[in-house]
Amino acid sequence: MELTLPWSWYSDPEVLRLEQERIFRRAWQYVGHTGQVSEPGTFVAAMAGWTPILVTRARDGELRAFLNVCRHRGSMLAEGSGGRETLQCRYHAWTYELDGRLRAAPRSDREPGFDADDLSLVPLAVDTWGPFVFVNPDREAPPLADALGPLPAQVAQILDLDALEFRFRMEFELDANWKVACENFLECYHCAVAHPGFSAVVDVSPDSYRLETEGLTSSQFGPLRDGRESPFAGHEVPRGQFHFLWPNFGLNIFPGKPNLSCGPIVPRGPERTARFLDYFFAPDVDQAWVDELLEFDGQVGREDTVLVEGVQRGIRSGVLEAGRLMPQSEQLVAHFQRLCAGALAE
Ligand code: FES
Ligand SMILES: [Fe+2]
Incomplete structure (x- = not known):
């Protein structure tokens, strides 16, 4: 098993100062x-x-x-x-x-x-x-297209970005280091136990739910659960895609009608993080379906907030120096932590 990053990195103001200089000042x-x-x-x-x-x-x-x-x-x-x-x-x-x-x-x-x-x-x-x-x-910096790598082609497999229109922005803040929020986005090992609603729609079992990293990107592909009646089944988008661009950009596409939400995970302080998500839909997606998706996504978000803030309170205590990663289920977290450590070591 692999060690996590040192937990002191998640509350130390000096680490955040270095991250600003070595990560955020040179990233898309x-x-x-x-x-x-x-x-x-x-x-x-x-x-x-x-x-x-x-x-x-x-x-x-x-x-x-x-x-x-x-x-x-x-x-x-x-x-x-x-x-x-x-x-x-x-x-x-x-x-x-x-x-x-x-x-x-x-x-x-x-x-x-x-x-x-x-x-x-x-x-x-x-x-x-x-x-x-x-x-x-x-x-x-190298062009954005270099950073995005495979993402545009992957998204284009299930969605026409140019056919989407912006509908609204959701904003919120978290009592946690920005990396805790990123790492939570980067694994679905917690989904079965912590997100019952999500796991009823998306097949989160390790044999179906795919994880991939390439360059600065990390991707998760979650098929719809077989034979389940849900508002997300039987529409144009057959499966979920959840992408991440180093250092702090998340993008969600849920199965269902053409939908996409994305936004940054922005450090406000060593233990405070601001987020916003811009929601896009195809112009003909009805408000009732949008509301359904929002309720679904909002529930996942509330569950994640509790998890992320609980991690922050756990790791800030300073008694243990680090945790363990499960390299099979948490390979995207490991990739993120390697990029972090590499940037800070420069
Ligand atoms: S006019 Fe902008 S700081 Fe004085
Ligand atoms: Fe989650």
């Missing part, structure tokens, strides 16, 4: 969907780890990402999302174009040597996969 991270920035003159603010970011579509139609930090004295520039021709900092009213250029700074004409051209917003890497917008704080 989901920040929202293209519908939020579909029109020229729109923006959306989000977090890539601890890096506040801003995605804009300027009048020239180009999608851009920036550090969401004013070049004057560092205030966060924009919040939320919406339509805007320019972005004005609330502190001293420096005003930026959506293409990042500083357009005006009050009283700058009184400052000899003030050069607005030097004070554009800091550009970051941005790219899309279907309706999903990803940002990487490292502009030198």
Whole structure:
């Protein structure tokens, strides 16, 4: 049996600081969907780890990402999302174009040597996969497609991403380290005992439920249970797919009508994690089915919250140094932990 990562890594602020620097500042991270920035003159603010970011579509139609930090004295520039021709900092009213250029700074004409051209917003890497917008704080990073590896082809086997429309976002926070939340996503060893509703629909037995890793991705494939009457049987999507992109992006497709939910697992502090899930459906999926899926998924989510917060309270106690992994059932967790340890060791 394999040892887990040291449990001190799940509450130590210094480890989280290193993770910000060595993981989140160089990884592709989901920040929202293209519908939020579909029109020229729109923006959306989000977090890539601890890096506040801003995605804009300027009048020239180009999608851009920036550090969401004013070049004057560092205030966060924009919040939320919406339509805007320019972005004005609330502190001293420096005003930026959506293409990042500083357009005006009050009283700058009184400052000899003030050069607005030097004070554009800091550009970051941005790219899309279907309706999903990803940002990487490292502009030198390899392209998003390299990180996604096999995921687009796997998803395309059961779903047409371009035929989905965004319906809503669900947001919540957890009293746990971000890695505990990721690891919980990465195994279904707990499903039979902890998720009776889910296990009644999806066949979670080890001979049917498939686990795969490739590069930065981890995937779980769960077929529908045979012969079970359920709202999820007999529709276009024949089986579930649950994908993860290192370091913190989860994507769920449940069997049933065309559906997908995805979002990031964002550290807020050593023992606090923020999550959101964007839900997409085919335009003709009726609200009754959407509600059914949400009830189903919400129940799984509530069960997971209890599990994840219970793990955090267990491992923070500091008496034991590490746990054990079951390499057959938890190979995706092991893969995640290897990526973590590798990044931190650099
Ligand atoms: S910090 Fe933004 S204008 Fe001063
Ligand atoms: Fe779970």
